[in-house]
Amino acid sequence: MNTLAEENYLKAIYHLTENDGNASTNQIASSLNTKASSVTDMLKKLADKALINYTPYQGVNLTPSGEKIALGIIRKHRLWEYFLVEKLNFKWDQVHDLAEEMEHISSEELIDRLDQFMGYPTHDPHGDPIPDCNGRFNTHELKPVSAVTINQCGVISGVRDHSSSFLQYLDKQQLTIGCKIIITDIIEYDHSVVVQTGNKEVQISREVANNLLIAL
Amino acid sequence: MNTLAEENYLKAIYHLTENDGNASTNQIASSLNTKASSVTDMLKKLADKALINYTPYQGVNLTPSGEKIALGIIRKHRLWEYFLVEKLNFKWDQVHDLAEEMEHISSEELIDRLDQFMGYPTHDPHGDPIPDCNGRFNTHELKPVSAVTINQCGVISGVRDHSSSFLQYLDKQQLTIGCKIIITDIIEYDHSVVVQTGNKEVQISREVANNLLIAL
């Protein structure tokens, strides 16, 4: 098995390389709140274990076995988040740090039973897809609200920023997962977006629009 | 907060001193599968933190704050065991090692919500009492079957040995928590005990009788 630190590195590398190709030492360091020199040390270790492809100075990406481990951790994280919200009534802005700890409980059987207990949910409370026991998940195309044109409508289906403060702000504006919204106006001056949700109209900044994802 | 190793030491010391007074270095070492010299090092650290009373060569016991931490861990362990058996349908012989890992999830709020979710259970699947959020629990008097006289009856309410093999054996003999039994005979030669459970009569060895606890 892998240590807690190794698991956290693999997960960070997974997220950093989700879209583009390679994760740099500095990117990893900043996403794990550690120093570049510590990262280099760990990259060597993970490369020795054949979990990442590492060429000095060139950044890294996951090998198939590294990705499998990363997806296993993400699966656990998201299932625990779902459990915390759906069964223990936590709010969606309270569960990230807890799940960060719980994702390292090692048993596969435990997580598969938890999955079954909850009815095989496909998405966590923030709209992120939950990998199944083989690491597979549907990646539906989501767009940031900032990339949508006037009069388009969609369903809020995800966030790019998982911080409590952002999630609490969304709660306050009643912009939560599953809400149907229509983009009614885009302010040219600062790219704020006016969206209609239910009976209410809200104006959100460009930054918020950028971190709020919808399915069209 | 305390490290995982510290928590495990505190828990071990708690269990070793549950009845008598002090835990010795060697007792702690053997209960944690480590060496006496490692134990000495850790005892100094725990004493510095005022979690144990330690006089070199004289063994240790917990201070009130050490006991509070130990009881918190035991509470978590037993609540997770209950969860695993009652909600995820694990067998009582499968949950110990899993709970050993889960007991170190730090959040108090999580465990209190879990407690509520399950309806504030008072005993774990092995019959051990679950401390409440203040560390309090009822300690009902249990007796090993080996200490009971012929024709007495009682309810199976606990075990002294938590190993899978013992628990599986009890399952096979249908000697599980909550079963009403009557001691029908005690073999003088080897102190085996004959017990009647439901419609069946089973003979159990002295060792088994010694590890099986009943409420009279």
Place this chain on the structure above:
DNA sequence: TTATTTTTTTAGATTAGTCTAAATTTTTTA
């Protein structure tokens, strides 16, 4: 009550993960 055995502690080393500071490589810019 001295000698032997057992228990415990000390001394010194090891491993994982981290750090700072210095050196090196790559990238950017002039």
Place this chain on the structure above:
DNA sequence: TAAAAAATTTAGACTAATCTAAAAAAATAA
């Protein structure tokens, strides 16, 4: 394309937790 800046790696050190081997203390036995 050479100099400056940024990114990365190396070197050396630190902490927590462990270990083995040796020393010291306590318990037991002769």
